[in-house]
Amino acid sequence: MTSNRYPIPAETTRxxxxxxxxxxxATIGYADSTDMAxxxxxxxxTEFADASSHIYAYxxxxxxxxxxxxxxxxxxxxxxGPPVLAVIHHANVGDVVITVERYFGGIxxxxxxxxxxxxxxxxxxxxxxxxxxxxxxxxxxxxxxxPLYERAKLLIAAHNGVIDSEExxxxxTLYITLPLDDLAGFSAAITDLSAGRVTPLLLDS
Numbered sequence: 576m577t578s579n580r581y582p583i584p585a586e587t588t589r590x591x592x593x594x595x596x597x598x599x600x601a602t603i604g605y606a607d608s609t610d611m612a613x614x615x616x617x618x619x620x621t622e623f624a625d626a627s628s629h630i631y632a633y634x635x636x637x638x639x640x641x642x643x644x645x646x647x648x649x650x651x652x653x654x655x656g657p658p659v660l661a662v663i664h665h666a667n668v669g670d671v672v673i674t675v676e677r678y679f680g681g682i683x684x685x686x687x688x689x690x691x692x693x694x695x696x697x698x699x700x701x702x703x704x705x706x707x708x709x710x711x712x713x714x715x716x717x718x719x720x721x722p723l724y725e726r727a728k729l730l731i732a733a734h735n736g737v738i739d740s741e742e743x744x745x746x747x748t749l750y751i752t753l754p755l756d757d758l759a760g761f762s763a764a765i766t767d768l769s770a771g772r773v774t775p776l777l778l779d780s
Contacts, residue, residue: 578711579755581637583607583670585705592699594692596680600626601700606633606672609642619674626676630693632660637669650677650693654686658694666701670709673697711755714739715775717765718748726768734761750778 587604602619606612612633620629628649635642643664645656655675663671675696684692719727724747731738731749734757742748753761762775 578637578640580708580710581669582667582706583709584668585707588700588704590696590699590703592692592696593680594688594695595682595684597627597682597684597692598678598680599692599696600676600678601673601696602676603671603673603697603700603704605670607635607670609633609635609644612644612672615672616674619676623676625678627679628655628677630655630659630675630677631673632656632663632697633672634660634663634666634668635670641669648675650689651686654689655693658690659697662694662697662701668701668704668706673700712752713755713758714750714752714778715758716748716750716778717773717775718746719765719769719773720746723769723773727765730761730764730768734764736761751775 584603584605587602589600589602591601592599600623604615606615612635616631623629630646630648630650632645633643643660645660647654647656659673659675663673675693717727727749728738731751734753736751736753736757739750739752741750765773765775
């Protein structure tokens with residue numbers, strides 16, 4: 576996996592557990608920006624407004640290129656946010672946010688008990704989470720002569736590209752979406768096919 580292609584949450588998932596009469600509600604989902612993560616946190620906090628504490632952790636990005644944050648959400652310092660963040664920090668998934676709402680059951684768990692309970696809640700949510708693959712893409716355009724059209728389509732398919740639209744005039748103009756990991760290979764292939772006459776134009780960021 577690379578920063579251009581990595582596993583992410585396929586849908587929002589919730590797992591509930593109970594430890595010494597305290598109820599833990601872990602909700603895990605997708606967030607590819609800090610704004611999206613904050614909106615997720617606000618949503619669960621609003622849904623469980625009467626909870627005793629509201630813990631969160633998130634990891635935006637994947638591998639070495641990530642933004643991470645967490646909060647103990649009212650629990651003793653270091654007993655809630657850090658164990659949840661540690662779970663997702665080491666998980667093979669990116670763009671992920673977890674909230675854990677706790678309803679205090681009247682029995683104190685102690686520092687070690689809280690660390691285990693919140694860590695276990697995060698692990699249970701991750702274990703239940705459906706995963707899909709996120710593939711970074713780039714749109715390109717290219718204009719070529721009609722004799723190259725069918726062979727160009729074969730190259731697009733061979734490099735996992737999708738033709739978004741076509742324009743037929745004196746030449747053929749194609750607008751294509753390609754995985755970033757395939758962009759360099761496709762550019763080289765189409766340049767070879769056209770003997771250097773066609774170079775893909777990058778259209779978006």
